[in-house]
Amino acid sequence: MYKVGITGGIGSGKTTACKVFEVLGIPVFYADTVAKEIMIKDIVLVAGIKSAFGKESYFEDGKLNNKHIAGIVFNNEEALAKLNALVHPAVFRAFDAWEETIPQNVPYTLKEAALLFESGSYKMCDTTILVTAPYELKLKRVMQRDEVSAEQVKARMGKQLNDEEKAKLANHFIVNDEQQSIIEQVLTLHQQFLKAAETHKP
Ligand code: ATP
Secondary structure, three states, X not given: OEEEEEEEOXXXXXXXXXXXXXXXOOOEEEHHHHHXXXXXXXXXXXXXXXXXXXXXXXXXXXXXXXHHHHHHHOXXXXXXXXXXXXXXXXXXXXXXXXXXXXXXXXXXXXXEOOOOOOXXXXXXXXXXXXXXXXXXXXXXXXXXXXXXXXXXXXHHHOOOOOHHHHHHHOOEEEEOOOOOOHHHHHHHHHHHHHHHHHHOOO
């Protein structure tokens, strides 16, 4: 099946764009949400995390000890790379399993991932979209959505690849500023993907 990857910086509006695709009947795989789920449910992944970061990575009731893991990977690139090396392949497996459940008459699927480019996940997509928005607007939107301070948002933003780097790898763009309609841009891309999916040979 034709696969479209979609990404963007924090607060760029990638989830908002995905909701519009969903209205058009396109199934969306939310990689970041799935990653959180499988860190609790995927027994291979759970075993890998315990072995890498200790048994205390999980509470007795099976819930993830976010504080413990964050404490290890925060400002430790090697540990973060280790965690990603465990989580990303598990998310790829979950995506493959999810795709198996999608009916054949669906023209294409969308994979939303904050780290689409960083994780290498884009290589498994037929095409990619980068959602961008002006810095100040992203800051304002995330502060409102998450009820956090500008400093907290900036710290999260600082950990991501910047848009210029992502743009080099992206095939399509959605500009989510206050001038251009996100709905119209999604509709245009949808038409392009329908055509591409028709001629797509796996
Ligand atoms: P994250 O990486 O943090 O998950 P995201 O890229 O998925 O962010 P969204 O959650 O889609 O971003 O958008 C961030 C916030 O901005 C949300 O509260 C959303 O409702 C709002 N927002 C996004 N696009 C628009 C828009 N065009 N007009 C008004 N509000 C918007």
